[in-house]
Amino acid sequence: MNVSKSYGKLNVIEHLNFDVAEGEMVSIIGPSGSGKTTVLRTLMTLETINDGVIYVEGKPLTHMAKGGVLVPADERYLRRMRTSIGMCFQSFNLFPHMTALQNCMEGPVQVLGLSKKEARERSEELLHMVGMIDKRGQHPSRLSGGQQQRVAIARALAMRPKVMLFDEVTSALDPEVIGEVTNVIRKLVTEHNLTMLMVTHQMGFARDISDRVCFFYGGKIEEQGTPHELFGSPQRERTKQFLSAVKEAV
Amino acid sequence: MNFDWSWTLTWEIMPRLLWATANTLLAAGAGYAIALVGGLIFALAQRAAFGPIRWAVREFVEFIRSTPLVLQIFFVFYVAPQFGIQLSPWTSGLLAIGLHYSAYLSEVYRGGLEAVPRGQWEACRAINMSxxxxxxxxxxxxxxxxAVPGMGNYLVGILKDTPMLSVIGVMELMHAANSIGSEHYRYLEPFTLVGLIFFLISLPTAGLVKLLERRLRLGLGL
Structure with a gap:
């Protein structure tokens, strides 16, 4: 609600009001520096916000109620709220000293307190879902980018989040392996009732799977709508420019 | 100048030197163990959320690194008793050398910690780790x-600095060789042997550190 974020004097997000419904799949597109990634990072509480409050499921995420007023949340409160959010990164960020399976089990065992057996079952099921069960014993250094990203998705899902954030998850991948990652996300959309927010440069993919597409410009939502509306008949000049520039690049 | 090496003396003093070697190894080993833990504490404290702790530890580490080890050994042994802390030569020596190398190792750890990509911290946060x-x-x-190569250098370093403990009477190699010299009025044999012993210990240590680094890399799948 009315969120602002700045790095020094640079305003990355300006008075942003942005709502995502439960189970909705929202894609965020826009030129670099438009604040797309920052939106996801503030939701994951990797960045603090300077102004405004973020709510998740009606409860404040960035702030907590203290004596009737909202104050910035402390680490304990954040840890409780963070359980409902998961995130995948552009650079995968798998733990290099653990195998694919250990990467997935780490959170459930250490954070959720599951038994090793339960965590293993849950992780193997997810690795199976992302098509990585055969590589469960491999360390990340032995996996391709697309394979690492699929393990990273399984790792995030193993925490059973209600909201998943995908931050340019295909940007670091070779063109021929992008499909294996997008297919996993596609599967999540059709088979699970997750709320998803995805920052992406894959316009075709965003168009295919989103319920809503938001075009960011200068830290604000310049235009948003269904994929059909936004890609089919964009209203704003900047949106048109951006979409035609992207089309030319392809 | 005449050069005559006495084998008789060599064999006579060997048991004493070997006994002192054990003390040297003990001092280096125990001092290093203190430094391994102390260095980690210093390194982590320099990343504490509370500013004054970061500042105090930072200054303390800088102070230790900028003053001679011998002075620190004297301080713990001769000055601390004035404040009611009476320690044996061994305890003072290990404390001083352990603290001294803690400061150096904390810098090695710090470099290692800073080399871990930011994405790793963020991934931990994203799965809500403590x-x-x-x-x-x-x-x-x-x-x-x-950090292992740097840690290995300081392991050899601490070994070579153990002779400093002789100044407060710890019976390590240097101290033993010196006593032998003054008893027999001959310094050639004891000091040569001390040099040889140090060399024979240091050399394989460096090799072992390399091996450990490779093992660690393999073990962690890196």
Whole structure:
């Protein structure tokens, strides 16, 4: 609600009001520096916000109620709220000293307190879902980018989040392996009732799977709508420019 | 100038020197153990959320690194008793050398910790890990690998600095050789042997450190 974020004097997000419904799949597109990634990072509480409050499921995420007023949340409160959010990164960020399976089990065992057996079952099921069960014993250094990203998705899902954030998850991948990652996300959309927010440069993919597409410009939502509306008949000049520039690049 | 090496003396003093070698190894080993733990504490304290702690530890580490080890040994042994802290030569020596090398190792750890990519911290946050688990299960294991060569250098370094403990009467190699020299009025044999013993210990240590680094890399799958 009315969120602002700045790095020094640079305003990355300006008075942003942005709502995502439960189970909705929202894609965020826009030129670099438009604040797309920052939106996801503030939701994951990797960045603090300077102004405004973020709510998740009606409860404040960035702030907590203290004596009737909202104050910035402390680490304990954040840890409780963070359980409902998961995130995948552009650079995968798998733990290099653990195998694919250990990467997935780490959170459930250490954070959720599951038994090793339960965590293993849950992780193997997810690795199976992302098509990585055969590589469960491999360390990340032995996996391709697309394979690492699929393990990273399984790792995030193993925490059973209600909201998943995908931050340019295909940007670091070779063109021929992008499909294996997008297919996993596609599967999540059709088979699970997750709320998803995805920052992406894959316009075709965003168009295919989103319920809503938001075009960011200068830290604000310049235009948003269904994929059909936004890609089919964009209203704003900047949106048109951006979409035609992207089309030319392809 | 005449050069005559006495084998008789060599064999006579050998048991004493070997006994002193054990003390040297003990001093280096125990001092290093203190430094391994102390250095980690210093390194982590310099990343504390509370500013004054960061500042105090930073200054303390700088102070130790900028003053001579011998002075620190004297300080612990001769000055501390004035404040009611009476320690044996061994305890004072280990404390001083352990603290001294803690300061150096904390810098090695710091470099290793800073070499871990920011994405690793963020991934820990994204799966909601506690700060403790983040450090001990994810960050430190990765920080250790680039730190091993530096840690190995200081292991050889601490070994070579143990003779400093002779100034407060710890019976290590240098102290033993010196006593032998003054008893027999001959310094050639004891000091040559001391040099040889140090060389024979240092050389394989460096090789072992290299081996350990490779093992660690393999073990962590890096």
């Amino acid at each position: 700060a403790r688990d983040t450090y001990f299960r994810i960050i430190i294991p990765q920080a250790l690998v680039p």
